[in-house]
Amino acid sequence: MSRLESRRNPSIFASLTREGDLKPCKYCESHIPDHSRHCPHCRVRQRRGNWFPQALLVAASAGVAGAVLAEGCPALFARDVQSARATAAPTIARVHYEGGGDWYANPSSLPNLLEALRERTAVPVGARPVEVRLSDPDLSDYPYLYLTGHGDMRLSEVELRDLRAHLQAGGFLHADDNYGLDESFRREMRRLFPERELVEVPTDHPVYDLLYDFPDGLPKIHEHDGLPAQGLGIFLDGRLAVFYSYQSDLGDGWEDPAVHGDPPEVREQALRMGVNLYLYALSSTPAR
Numbered sequence: 001m002s003r004l005e006s007r008r009n010p011s012i013f014a015s016l017t018r019e020g021d022l023k024p025c026k027y028c029e030s031h032i033p034d035h036s037r038h039c040p041h042c043r044v045r046q047r048r049g050n051w052f053p054q055a056l057l058v059a060a061s062a063g064v065a066g067a068v069l070a071e072g073c074p075a076l077f078a079r080d081v082q083s084a085r086a087t088a089a090p091t092i093a094r095v096h097y098e099g100g101g102d103w104y105a106n107p108s109s110l111p112n113l114l115e116a117l118r119e120r121t122a123v124p125v126g127a128r129p130v131e132v133r134l135s136d137p138d139l140s141d142y143p144y145l146y147l148t149g150h151g152d153m154r155l156s157e158v159e160l161r162d163l164r165a166h167l168q169a170g171g172f173l174h175a176d177d178n179y180g181l182d183e184s185f186r187r188e189m190r191r192l193f194p195e196r197e198l199v200e201v202p203t204d205h206p207v208y209d210l211l212y213d214f215p216d217g218l219p220k221i222h223e224h225d226g227l228p229a230q231g232l233g234i235f236l237d238g239r240l241a242v243f244y245s246y247q248s249d250l251g252d253g254w255e256d257p258a259v260h261g262d263p264p265e266v267r268e269q270a271l272r273m274g275v276n277l278y279l280y281a282l283s284s285t286p287a288r
């Protein structure tokens with residue numbers, strides 16, 4: 001049995017759901033977790049056309065393939081993707097910014113999200129997150145930039161220039177309001193893209209059902225001001241380049257259980273949303 005054929009074994013998907021129940025995809029012969037309506041490829045293809053599988057095939061040649069998506073619809077991949085695992089695995093890069101805000105907040109959040117990705121998917125993923133400044137020359141090596149904290153953030157003109165170029169080239173930024181970041185983040189986004197606004201990401205966007213379904217949009221994790229959670233974004237040429245989780249605090253839900261005392265079902269929602277975001281970042285970032 002080839003490696004690609006072994007990935008077609010539906011038992012791989014058992015780790016994606018607590019119950020381990022599988023069912024056939026509505027549109028193809030793949031087996032999928034019981035909590036999904038159809039496999040990730042078919043779901044996105046129905047709504048977005050053929051860009052998604054093409055992006056994954058490009059990513060596979062660069063070693064950042066979403067292997068879990070190949071398992072979901074294996075007929076898309078005509079060749080083994082072992083070469084993707086032979087290269088350095090991508091990881092999440094925490095943005096180190098100036099201005100006084102604690103960019104380093106929630107230290108256990110990203111390691112826990114990476115662990116969830118390893119346990120629930122076959123996506124190549126690094127063992128630990130990294131820290132990056134937006135002016136670093138290796139910024140383009142990181143498909144998922146994560147920015148969080150309380151208080152103020154300020155970006156230099158060089159950082160704005162480099163982040164703008166990174167996003168325009170296909171990069172992805174997830175900003176996670178950890179309470180208190182909102183005013184300065186919105187100010188810096190106006191400086192970054194003065195001609196664009198943060199808009200509500202529609203609930204039928206792939207980021208909300210790429211692997212786990214969120215029919216009502218972004219889950220509410222922490223109280224903050226008691227307002228509903230909002231998933232806001234900046235779109236570049238129709239692609240979601242910046243995702244802003246506001247009034248939700250996904251990072252708190254990713255932290256160790258003892259830190260905030262969140263119930264297991266709340267932490268599960270946060271982790272599932274994080275998995276979707278990471279898979280979207282990989283699928284939407286072209287090969288370098």
